[in-house]
């Protein structure tokens with residue numbers, strides 16, 4: 001099969017479009033013919049190299065995958081050859097206390113397609129049956145690939161971690177990213193008022209089209225100042241961030257009393273200064289969030305199927321142009337998901 005593999009960490013030049021062996025499947029696995037694979041910022045980190053994750057080389061990136069079940073193992077019960085499927089990105093043991101509680105991403109053996117196992121930058125990928133979900137209704141392969149990681153992440157952040165409630169004010173940082181565009185919609189679904197932050201009027205128009213009630217252009221407006229104005233000095237109940245140090249001061253200042261800050265990433269700096277006096281005095285909370293459980297993705301998918309939440313697609317590239325697709329992601333000049341087509 002054709003695949004884009006990396007044999008070492010490095011720049012875009014380490015993404016090699018080449019022949020690779022078709023993956024053999026175990027009895028409890030499904031071989032999926034990949035129709036679309038969405039990029040995530042994670043792919044860039046993994047390509048460059050992250051000390052926490054030692055990749056098996058040669059390695060195939062790609063965590064968000066849709067396709068057709070091409071072959072099913074003898075023990076597979078719920079997937080048939082020819083089924084249109086999407087893959088739940090997180091792979092866990094299924095037998096530990098955390099897995100039984102639905103806290104998949106707390107499982108000690110938790111990984112994603114594209115980290116410790118091969119991902120979707122290829123014509124075929126193997127997947128445990130437990131990760132193979134049907135594509136509901138008339139959802140296209142592109143839409144199905146654009147959903148899992150970002151909607152699971154946004155759902156887990158807002159619903160499971162921050163405990164979003166109707167009527168709350170939610171500040172979404174990085175509204176143009178995959179997680180940001182999913183978070184705007186999930187927050188609206190739960191009856192919140194959404195203030196979206198992005199760096200450009202075009203992105204902010206798109207954020208409004210997804211349901212954002214208020215927008216802030218961080219290149220020419222103060223985030224904290226605008227939040228103060230919009231909320232009548234009260235601040236927001238939830239800040240959803242994946243940028244980090246570059247916006248931390250503004251985010252923390254923007255929180256109301258009892259406000260919750262929830263983060264799932266640090267694309268611009270991991271170390272921040274925290275005033276504990278303000279944290280306890282204003283009874284605020286900080287939450288870390290990483291992926292989520294399969295059950296949460298299934299919940300989000302119900303609303304995707306009903307078109308109450310929708311995949312946001314920026315563009316699609318042929319698989320062999322994976323480097324160009326990653327370059328576009330690095331440029332930050334996109335809105336929603338960037339896809340690869342094998």
Ligand SMILES: [Zn+2]
Nearest residue numbers: 093096099107
């Ligand atoms: Zn487990």
